Amino acid sequence: MTDLPEAAVNCFSRSFNCSQAVFSTFAPQFGMDEKTALKLASPFGGGIARRGEICGAVSGALLTLGLARGADTPAGKEEIYRLSQEFMRRFEEKHGTLLCRELIGCDIRTPAGYQAAAEKRVFVTICPALVREAAEITQALLDVD
Numbered sequence: 001m002t003d004l005p006e007a008a009v010n011c012f013s014r015s016f017n018c019s020q021a022v023f024s025t026f027a028p029q030f031g032m033d034e035k036t037a038l039k040l041a042s043p044f045g046g047g048i049a050r051r052g053e054i055c056g057a058v059s060g061a062l063l064t065l066g067l068a069r070g071a072d073t074p075a076g077k078e079e080i081y082r083l084s085q086e087f088m089r090r091f092e093e094k095h096g097t098l099l100c101r102e103l104i105g106c107d108i109r110t111p112a113g114y115q116a117a118a119e120k121r122v123f124v125t126i127c128p129a130l131v132r133e134a135a136e137i138t139q140a141l142l143d144v145d
Contacts, residue, residue, distance in 0.1 A: 002145065004025055004026065004135050004138075004139050004144070004145075005131075005132045005133075005135035005136045005139065006132075007025045007135075008021045008022050008025040008131050008132065008134075008135040009021070009128050009131050009132050009135075011024060011025055012127065012128055012131045013128065016038065017041070017042065017044070017045020017046065017056050018044075018045055018046075018055065018056035018057040018060060018127055018130065018131050018134075019041040019042070019043075019044035019045050019056035019057065019059045019060035019063070020037070020038050020041040020042055020044075020045065020056075020060065021057070021060065021131050022041075022056075022057050022060030022061050022063075022064060022131060022134050022135050022138065023037050023038075023040065023041040023060035023061075023063045023064055023067075024037040024038045024041065025135060026064040026067075026068070026135075026138060026139075026142075026144070027064065027067060029068075029144055030064075030067045030068045031067075032067060040063065041056075041059070041060050041063055044056045044059035044060065044063075046100060046108055047099065047100025047101060047108070050108050050109065050114065051100075051109055052099065052100045052101030052106075052107055052108050052109055052113075053099060053100060053101075054098050054099065054100070055091075055098055055099065055100045055103055055130060055134075056100065057127075057130045057131045057133070057134035057135075058087075058088065058091055058098050058134055060134065061087055061091075061134040061135070061137065061138045062084055062087065062088075064138050064142070065080065065083050065084055065087060065138065065141065065142070066080060066084075068142050068144075069083055069142070083141060086141060087137055087138065087141055090137045091133065091134060091137055094133060095130070095133070103126065103130060104117055104122040104126050104127065105120070105122065105126075106120065106122060
């Protein structure tokens with residue numbers, strides 16, 4: 001049995017972004033190769049291209065939920081909305097927000113803000129825990145090993 005949350009943290013520790021770490025860990029279980037998953041999730045790190053918006057770990061989890069249980073017909077989207085809302089509710093309940101800049105306490109939209117985040121070591125002290133939490137919630141919702 002693979003420890004998926006730990007695998008996601010390990011991926012993040014290899015300098016992939018938070019979205020890539022979560023999505024690429026789960027994607028092979030749902031028919032997508034790791035390389036494609038890494039490419040697909042690459043723009044979502046840092047709160048979507050370092051904009052500090054929705055946390056990349058959350059985006060990676062939502063991509064995973066979509067790949068695993070997403071709709072391929074217009075009528076099927078309500079179920080994935082419900083599952084995605086439950087993910088976001090659980091994550092936000094634990095962390096108080098879904099926004100990257102609020103989670104890490106830095107606005108990384110500017111080079112100075114990104115530098116401040118690096119100096120505060122948020123990518124080492126805060127982000128790995130967010131990646132782990134997103135992977136744990138995803139694993140629980142999908143009931144996968």
